[in-house]
Amino acid sequence: MEFTQLIALRQSVRAFKDIKMDSATILKILEAGRLAPSAVNFQPWRFIVVDDDHLLENLWLSYPRQWIKSAPQAILVCGDHSESWKRAADNKDHGDIDAAIAIDHITLMAASLGIGTCWVCNFNPQIVRESFNLPDNLEPIAIIPMGYPQDSLLPTDKKRKDLRDIAFHNGLINSFE
Numbered sequence: 001m002e003f004t005q006l007i008a009l010r011q012s013v014r015a016f017k018d019i020k021m022d023s024a025t026i027l028k029i030l031e032a033g034r035l036a037p038s039a040v041n042f043q044p045w046r047f048i049v050v051d052d053d054h055l056l057e058n059l060w061l062s063y064p065r066q067w068i069k070s071a072p073q074a075i076l077v078c079g080d081h082s083e084s085w086k087r088a089a090d091n092k093d094h095g096d097i098d099a100a101i102a103i104d105h106i107t108l109m110a111a112s113l114g115i116g117t118c119w120v121c122n123f124n125p126q127i128v129r130e131s132f133n134l135p136d137n138l139e140p141i142a143i144i145p146m147g148y149p150q151d152s153l154l155p156t157d158k159k160r161k162d163l164r165d166i167a168f169h170n171g172l173i174n175s176f177e
Contacts, residue, residue, distance in 0.1 A: 001112060008155035010108055013116025014067040016147035020051060021073060025113060029075075029146075032109030038098035044084035045095075045102045046138060048076040058131035059143055063123035071118075071145030076128065077103055082137040099141045106144060116149035 001009070030047055038044065050056055051073045059076070060068050077099050084095030107117045120143040128140040164175035 005155060006108055006112055008158070009153050010111040010117075011153065011156055011158075012118040013145075013147075013149045013153070014070075014118055015150035016070045016072060016116060016145070017150055018070075018072060019148050021115065021147065025115065026073070028113060029106055029109050029115065033075075033077075033102040033106040036098070036102040036105040038101065039085035039094035042083050042085050042098070044080040045099050046078040046080060047102075047106075048078065048132060050074045050076055055131060058127060059123070059145075062125070062127035062131075063120055063143065068120070068145050070147075070150075072147045074146060075106065075144040076132065076140060077106075077142045077144065078134065078138040079141050080137055081139060095139070096141060103142055103144065110146055111153060114148065114153060115146055116153060117144050117146045119144060 026049055030049070033045065033047055034043075036045075050059060056071070056074065059074055079095035079099045081093060081095050084093050084098060086093050103119060107119060110117045121141070123140075123143055125140045128134070128143070132140075134140065167176040168174060169176040
């Protein structure tokens, strides 16, 4: 599949079939995250695959939306702030950025395999932290509910700002066209 087709195919799925993925499929998805680039190659991410019903319920409690209950599995992505690179000039921690790149790789690989995902950041991190006994250096960054979508993944037209509104040439005055 061409990359632009894959980008169009990846979408936020909020209805899943009650079928768990096999471990080979999950490993392919995790491998895509593992291969993501990171600042100074520190790779400060941790991927926790969740398929235990009690832990999935805790994820739902941290983000109480009915649709998330249909996901038979999820990946909890955490950033390790004890390992992430910090920019010297202002101590900017790049752990969230590194995790976001890995999440993008994960969601794109999942889409290429016909697996639906949804990138969830609006959750209660304290519930997640306690449910998974996360140490202080690990921050829960995103929950990725995943599974086989109720409806087939089809490329979609994405609602996006026009390129001339977000891309500029040599400063913020001239649109890049």
